[in-house]
Amino acid sequence: MDTADKLALLADAAKYDASCSSSGSARENANGGIGNGAVGGVCHSWSADGRCISLLKVLLSNACAWDCAYCANRRSADVRRGAFEPEELVRLVIDFYKRNYIEGVFLSSGVVSCPDATMERLISVARTLRVRERFNGYIHLKVIPGASDILVNEAARWADRVSVNIELPSAASLARIAPDKTPQAIFGPMRTLARAGGFEPRRLIAEPRPLLEAPAPLLPARPRTSDAPGRRELSVHEARKDRTRNPGASVLPAGQTTQLVVGASPDSDAAILTLAENLYLAYDVRRVYYSAFVPVADDPRIPSLGRPPLLREHRLYQADWLFRFYGFTAAEILADGASLDDDLDPKSAWALRNLAFFPVDVNKAGYAELLRVPGIGPVSCSRILRARRSSSLRHDQLPALGVVMKRARAFVVCADKAADSGERTRALGDARILRALLADPVAARAPGEGERQLESDWRAGA
Ligand code: SF4
Structure with a gap:
């Protein structure tokens, strides 16, 4: 040869x-x-x-x-x-x-x-x-x-x-x-x-x-x-x-x-x-x-x-990301079972199990607390901490800081407290609404599609 x-x-x-x-x-x-x-x-x-x-x-x-x-x-x-x-x-x-x-x-x-x-x-x-x-x-x-x-x-x-x-x-x-x-x-x-x-x-x-x-x-x-x-x-x-x-x-x-x-x-x-x-x-x-x-x-x-099992592989990478960059432990990620949720990323699944932790006040919460909010990742979290030094943040300012509002809206309060409060209360009181808001579109795709895109989705949206 x-x-x-x-x-x-x-x-x-x-x-x-x-x-x-x-x-x-x-x-x-x-x-x-x-x-x-x-x-x-x-x-x-x-x-x-x-x-x-x-x-x-x-x-x-x-x-x-x-x-x-x-x-x-x-x-x-x-x-x-x-x-x-x-x-x-x-x-x-x-x-x-x-x-x-x-x-x-x-x-x-x-x-x-x-x-x-x-x-x-x-x-x-x-x-x-x-x-x-x-x-x-x-x-x-x-x-x-x-x-x-x-x-x-x-x-x-x-x-x-x-x-x-x-x-x-x-x-x-x-x-x-x-x-x-x-x-x-x-x-x-x-x-x-x-x-x-x-x-x-x-x-x-x-x-x-x-x-x-x-x-x-x-x-x-x-x-x-x-x-x-x-x-x-x-x-x-x-x-x-x-x-x-x-x-x-x-x-x-x-x-x-x-x-x-x-x-x-x-x-x-x-x-x-x-x-x-x-x-x-x-x-x-x-x-x-x-x-x-x-x-x-x-x-x-x-x-x-x-x-x-590419979706399972992806969920494990997401959980691993939570270990290394978000301060989660395995016990928190796996709180109620041996398997990760197919339909939700592990951070969203944690949020749904811990509704008493929310809403988080984006003008008062520390870095670790903010990172627990679906739709807020390390980059948007750091931007929030910087931006709120000069003024209290409103809901409409969060997208420009990189927050994915579709996911975060139900879990945060801002300076304009009245805004979204009705929607938030409704969502926090109804697990089905929250699951729909947090559903990971990757899980719904045809088998084999989309897994390569997942890491970048995750990095961007957290
Ligand atoms: S995984 Fe096992 S069988 Fe394969 S090369 Fe390594 S030692 Fe050999």
Whole structure:
């Protein structure tokens, strides 16, 4: 097989890994080398199914000694196999870089004989790029579960970002669907990576507790309590405010990420989100990616899905956004069930469960309170705080500040208190009116439509 054939095969084999965004590094060109992980960034592309792909996203090998049921490259799959030699891949990266095709590389691999042997090959590519080729572009390396600490640290030394994919959120699902992986083999490298990035890992509290719990010397899961009214637990957003980042750090400047597969196991949204929140708090994971399971083969260990559960994947991303930017905890998002609402985004669902919290006075409420209002996001919230310094705000001023009034109107009071008060009272007293006002149009679209647009809708409208 020549290099072009290998590239076609091994780039296609890498497409299901969603944990490939390139943010967070400020590695600059140095010592007369080539590439720059800070200025150029990595070119991104969107695949047909909506995933973000950095432009050299490739496996070193798609031969794998393990047999994860959800994976197209598993040992028992009848697929064409191929592998790059490390030197061959280094040449390819440099050739592509010099032709301006790429700014970086996302490199993973099937398990070739054992985790450490595979890691040595992956690290060899990264080390050769950095040392011999003086490549300063972005490198994202995958760590194989079970890899030894010394190799995990070596990967952190050469890469901007490293990821260990958890894939399944419970020990029971791992045992059934990915029998070669164990929670210990996954979380051990994640703790090593947290320390490599200057963060002392804490104890995981996600269920199932007996297997996911980390060894005793780790710090407790939640280091202090929240200042938020009525809540004791610290949110991811609050915990991160105290964490200083150094994107120019020489070791792992963009930190670690992970991926959870959605829909390949019976695990609930609650199991997925509880674990994700724990990973942010306990291991300082920068991003958790949620990947809707794409059925690749008939296997009795996995459910038969007609199509990937993209709406569920999207709801999980929305909830994750609430962790990281809105100060919500998993317990608040999941207050009354194991599953997120298909018809409402998680913030609207929270508002409907907590009507006593409303209406919020936009001229008096603090940042955290305002962020709880449907239709108000971080940007519009900051604009409100700035604008009300000079005068009390009226309803008709809010759209210009970015507030989505269709969603917010029933939940706020302004200086012109009489305006909308009748409509607000009616809406707050009738859950059906509120559900109609807050209904997420994405849920009503035909299957497969619109999911790619969702993140931008969410960012804009909150
Ligand atoms: S370890 Fe599992 S997920 Fe990774 S390539 Fe092998 S079979 Fe696929």
